[in-house]
Amino acid sequence: MALRESILGLLCDGPMTGYEIKQFFRNVIRNFWSVSDGQLYPTLKKMHAEDLISLRVVRQDSTANKHVYSISEKGRGQFEKWLREPVTKFEELKEPFVLKVFFFDKLSHEEVIRHLRSQLDLHARILDEFRSIRDSYKGRITAFQGMIGDMGVLYVEVRMLWINRMIDMVHKGLIEKKGALYTEEMVEIGKKFLEEIFSEKPSQEFQKWLRKLQSGLPVVADKRPRSKQVRSMADGLSR
Amino acid sequence: MALRESILGLLCDGPMTGYEIKQFFRNVIRNFWSVSDGQLYPTLKKMHAEDLISLRVVRQDSTANKHVYSISEKGRGQFEKWLREPVTKFEELKEPFVLKVFFFDKLSHEEVIRHLRSQLDLHARILDEFRSIRDSYKGRITAFQGMIGDMGVLYVEVRMLWINRMIDMVHKGLIEKKGALYTEEMVEIGKKFLEEIFSEKPSQEFQKWLRKLQSGLPVVADKRPRSKQVRSMADGLSR
């Protein structure tokens, strides 16, 4: 759970009302982490009960009273502990669209293209939004917060590239039907893959990466001369 | 909910036991969609109760009986309806690590670097896995399934690039403290951004994209001569 910790993080810079926290999530953090009312208010209550935050109620005659929350020593400790803990889990992308792509074999080329174009439209729109908000924030936020904005833009760009490549693929007729999607062979291969993940000894390729990393070289750089390169997956991305 | 639909999708190609479905999720689909036992078995039961799938129990003396499920007409209808429905929602990335990055201002440079390096290690390892499984599957899966593998690799590559840029940034001392992370200004800007998202009229930039798209040009291509380009966000990605 990271909602509690992010609330604590906000309160580190000074007291805030529940409504202000809600607004901040809705209008700023929402780019990468959303919270609903039905989750936020009960969570604040629970955190108060656990002495992570203290509460001061400000009377308002016209409307509901304001609840001003401040971080407690206990809360600050918990936040700092969380912030320093290394993240050791790779977060999988769980996207309904990708699940549909898995089954695209079962659709006609026209239907697939319709799907891909509508995704492209959606992403183009989102990219536009991400770019304008990034521009508006320029100079007002920390360098790290700026990098989060960059990640958003970059991610959407890459997705569009990916979708475009699928469109190309269909147009060029590179799709042949393969029969059943499920084969025992696939499961077997997956098992091998799993073993490698959970065995603690890293593979050779991983060790090469590590050496590069430690020598200070850019880890993802491709050293082949531009002209000789196989078309890179991320070619042609613009800023 | 997409778990039910993906189960139906698997059963389209023939009957499977609960255990086989579980294995398939665990060893193949898990790359982009995971399911726990505690979710799968009850879901199969519910789907059977709703007549989406039919059940045949195969007696086994030595151990628990096998439950062989087949898709029903109703189930097939529901799957096909789902598969054809356009995806209109942009799935936000909800990642604990990004949330931490938001608060990196509150850590020392050394602590930030430690975080970033451990993330890089993790991603290098995952990249390795993604690449090997992609290679193993080559020739055995549909072109679309192959593209899912490519997306995974591409995504991890981009993340590593992003993390490397943050490391660079810290080393070059491009990080200045900005005081409070929360400002009313940010909320105001966010509100404007929101309006643009929900107003149905697309912006000029979005329309430019759309024109490019409809004229068949690659939408994300950057036409500036290579030498004059500002270093692109995704420069140096390898296959």
Added chain:
DNA sequence: CTACTCATGTAACACGTTACATGATTTC
């Protein structure tokens, strides 16, 4: 002798969304 595979499940919990409720004030 330990641990894993096959094969199914349950119960408790954690996380998150949606819809609703209140009620005055301000803006279109």
Added chain:
DNA sequence: GAAATCATGTAACGTGTTACATGAGTAG
């Protein structure tokens, strides 16, 4: 006069994880 803003919340539901239970067979 309708709708949004300010300001708080509850109840019902849906999704998903973790830990546990059973019990035989097999591989190291």
